[in-house]
Every structure is written in structure tokens, then in C-alpha cells.
Amino acid sequence: MDLEEQQTLPHSPFAQPIRCIVKLGGAAITCKNELEMINDEILHKVSEQLRQAMISSSQKPPGMDWSKRHRASEICCNPDEFKDHSVIDCSPFIVVHGAGSFGHFQASKSGVHKGQLNKPIVKGGFVATRISVTTLNLAIVRALAREGIPSIGMSPFSCGWFTKEKHISSGDLSSVAKAIESGFTPVLHGDAVFDDIQGCSILSGDVIISHLAAYSKPKYVVFMTDVYGVYDRPPTEPDAMLLKEIAVAEDGSWSVINPKLQNSVELTVAAHDTTGGMETKISEAAMIAKLGIDVYIVKAATSHSLRALSGVLRSSIPNDWLGTVVRSSR
């Protein structure tokens, strides 16, 4: 379904306004070149920043991961800390994460994104991909829960979402809305799903974000990645320039307004991102910005990502902030 169509849809299942949708990019939270390896340091820092942005209390709330610590016998958080705790207000956020070094190997090895579920290798790849991405989802849900964020893993496949030509053809949001209403933080992810035409496909985190944004109309969207934002050329090149502000016209076309550029813009493409590089990211961001929602693309686990998550950038962008803001020119 096109975002334009969605704009005119009368009904949103969200009774409560969403403050922010956050994308945790696969490249940021996993180690790109090592199969199924989480970047624990970044994930911990990101979870801490999310807690700071979502929960205003000065005191860190009790942790909600009461499972055994990885490779140990003691549990992660002590339930008894809840004893005298009063109600903790948690701002309505939705978290979506990519796959990074989880899922991509399994998906590309089998060609799940190309469909043909009747082929044994594709069926096997579908199962293998879902195992890998749900493993990452569980790790992220646990990291957030340890910070006291009431995180709830929700797989698009289990939610009954379908794709059709890379778009979401069926993506009922009532479960997500109900979770938000009940004070939880849904954690969705790029997933292997059924496809109306080709049997199966990969639904990317970025497409999920667009779908969620169109229906829930959050105040802002933050994309966390492993570089400071969008550059005019690969950020590893010495003269690469950070594009600080991109304006999106009503027809969806976009232009860089800060810094003022002479040449046309060559875009960086993240090497590990099979579901769409930086160009896809800007296009998706532009589609969201067109709805009147500010989009911030920032480096995860930095002071810049914390400012983006907190929402302070909505009034004005400080000069020392590093990142890319994509917003409507209206």
C-alpha cells in the first residue's frame, strides 16, 4: 500500500498519540562482519538512552528481565526492587530494529526475498531466517527490559503481516496499539513474512517504520545508524560532508538545504544492508517527512542520538548537533 493512500485512511487503531518511533539499525547494534554477533556495548548504551528519553524519573526504574543472565545462573534483575515502587510513567515509543549480522546470511543464502516457498531451500531459509531475527529480537527486548523499559517483542510474521511487491499488503496494527495503550513498548523487527504474490518475502525494518508512521502519526522518528547521518559521498572518504538538513516537497522529492551544495549528491550505501542502503533510507525518511513528521538520522549511542530521542531537536537544531534531519518544506 502506498503512503499516499494511507494518508487518506480514516481509521487509526491508536487511541493514544505515539511520541516517537525509533529504528535501531542492524549495522549499529550488531557487528557487521561477524555472524550473529551483537554489539553489546552499543546496545547497552542505546537502551540506556532510550530509558532516559522515555522515563522521566531521575531514579532508574527496576529491571524487567528476570531471566537468567547469559552464561550464568543468577537472574539479571531482582523482582523485589518493585516492592515499594510507584507507577512508572513511560512515554509511548515504538522500537523497530533491523537484522544486521542476524538473518541476512540465512535470507541471502536461500533467497527468501525472492519467494518460491515451494522450493525446499527457500522453506528452510524462511525457518532459518526467522530463528535468527527472533534471536536478535529477544536480545534487544531483554536489553531494554533490564533498563526498566516495558518492552514486548512482536514479530510481524506472528502479527499476521503480509507483503505484496515489497510493501505491506496486510499489517493490522491493533495488537501494537493495544500494547501501547497498556503501557508497553512494542519491539518489532525486519522479518520473513508471507507475500501475496511470490509466496514469501523479507519485510524490512524501514518499510515497517513507514507503515507504523503513516498510521500512528508519531511526533518524530529517529533512525539510529553506525555513521553520523547521511553524507554526500561514502563517509570513509576524506572529504565526505554530512548533510545536516533535507527538505521534502509535497510531491515527495527532496533537496539538501544545509549545507548549501554545489554538486549533485552521491549517497553512501551501507555494505551490509541487503534490504536497502542509504538511498532507500532517505526515500523512506522523505515519505515519513511528507506526512509532517520530523525524521532524525543519527549515530547510535552518542550525545547526538540522545538529543534526537529526547525530542529537543523539534524546536531548534543546535549548531553542534551532528546528524541529518529530514522534514517537510511546508
Next chain:
Amino acid sequence: MDLEEQQTLPHSPFAQPIRCIVKLGGAAITCKNELEMINDEILHKVSEQLRQAMISSSQKPPGMDWSKRHRASEICCNPDEFKDHSVIDCSPFIVVHGAGSFGHFQASKSGVHKGQLNKPIVKGGFVATRISVTTLNLAIVRALAREGIPSIGMSPFSCGWFTKEKHISSGDLSSVAKAIESGFTPVLHGDAVFDDIQGCSILSGDVIISHLAAYSKPKYVVFMTDVYGVYDRPPTEPDAMLLKEIAVAEDGSWSVINPKLQNSVELTVAAHDTTGGMETKISEAAMIAKLGIDVYIVKAATSHSLRALSGVLRSSIPNDWLGTVVRSSR
């Protein structure tokens, strides 16, 4: 919703007949007295038996868990084994598992089953319970996938299922049916879910089985547990007698027909089963049997469970088979 009501429901989402619904009891597949500890040996054996019952091929099919082996760097199964593999026919089974030493600690510590989601401890317990049960679900899905069973984890919470007074008030089965239709084996589990009246609750694996059985009308249902079946007294007692056959009348009442008993029956109650002991199990089994579906209660990972899974017991029960069959007296 009562099973009786469901019997008269006109529409089933299952286009394809289900052969068997299997319950993997928490007591069988986890170590009861150790927090979050899987009984790896039993789980492996159970997965092997499920594969033998589901996939007729003499050759073991290629494994579908291409994730890294636990605590190692190599992957569990080699995707290249699929290269020359022709289509593998997999019989339509649905797997449901309990929680055992996963989830119970978190649920009972917080009282999730009693509702009151507005209390911080209950909210925390809801998150913690879901983390624990989805951890077990992932481990079971992986064990089945390693045997070549196309297993797909489906959490009742994510599927949008709700309870009302211990029953399922909303339990859309279209996702489960679609997974079956596409040749996958859905793996559901006891879960923390929203409740229409008290806010939240625990939906037990046994209630899920009843719901699935009523709508999908499987040929038979197998409950795998850690004892040989249902006994007339706690099976640890020296004179405990295995109840081999229980007949269920049209009104749902049941009686033991083999062996012929003199005294009234005292039932064993599994110590670790907070969502319902053996008596609940017989009542649930009786409700399923009333629909004309044979129910076998067997000890997991034995020759008896393999015979139950294969369906050979449907024609006649051999004298050397140990287990309890619950079926309609009609």
C-alpha cells in the same frame, strides 16, 4: 468461549485437515527444579520422534537451524545440504508447549495470572514472563528445525489472542492456518496475554490445545508429560495404577474403563504445573475427546510416545503400550 459453543461454529480457517496436535509438557522438556533449564536430552529425543512421525522419508532431511551453535562459532546445520534435495513432505502437525521452569517463576512472583496490569510489579512480571517463555519457544523451534521440521514460533500474545475468565475470548487462527497451508509447523506456547476483564492473564498451553482442537479438528492429540500417563494416585506411590483408557460421555463426564477399578480415582497433580495439574489435564482431554478426537497422554521420549505420535494407536491399542487414552464413548 465454551467448547460446546465452538462445536457449532460454522467456520474453520483450516482449509487442510490437521493430523495431530502435540503438547510438549513443561515438566517433560525442562528441568523442573532448576530455573530456566531445558532438558536437552528429552527435547532432542522428542524432536527426533516428531520428525519420524511427520516426515516419512527414510533419509533425515537437511536441518533448518542455520544459526550459530550455542556457545560456539560454527552454525548448527549446513544450508548446502539443501542443494539437491527434492520437496520434503511434512505432515500437518501443530506443536504447543508449556512453560515448565520457564515463565512460572516470573508469573508467580508478580501474579500476572491475577491481572492488575496497572501495578508496576505486574507490568514488570508480564514483560519478564514473556521474555522467559519466548526464550523457551525459540529453543524448541531450533531443536525441531535442526531435525528438518519447518518449525515457526508463534506467540499467542503476538497473534493478538485475548483471554476472559481463563478462556480464550479472541484467538484468531488465520495465521496458524496460513502457516500450516504453507507447509510449516506452528509452535505455540503458554503465554502472558491481555485479558478482557482483569487486564492480563496467563494463557496455558492446555487451553490453547482445546481451542486449536475445536477449530482444526485434528485426527488425534498427544500430550507428552514426564510420567507414563494418568494414575489413580500419585505415581510415586508404590501401588499407583496407570489408567489406560478413559471414556468420555456426551455430557463431558468421564470414567475409567481400563483397568476396571473398585475405588474412586485419586488424581496425581504435577507439582510444577501452576496453570493446572493432572485433573485439569483430564478435563481438557475429556473436552477434546467429546469432539470425537482421540487423546493420548504419554511419557515423552519413550517408545510409547513415538507410537502415539505416529497415529498407529487409532486402530488398536497394543497391550504393551503404556499411556492413557481418552476417547469418546460413542
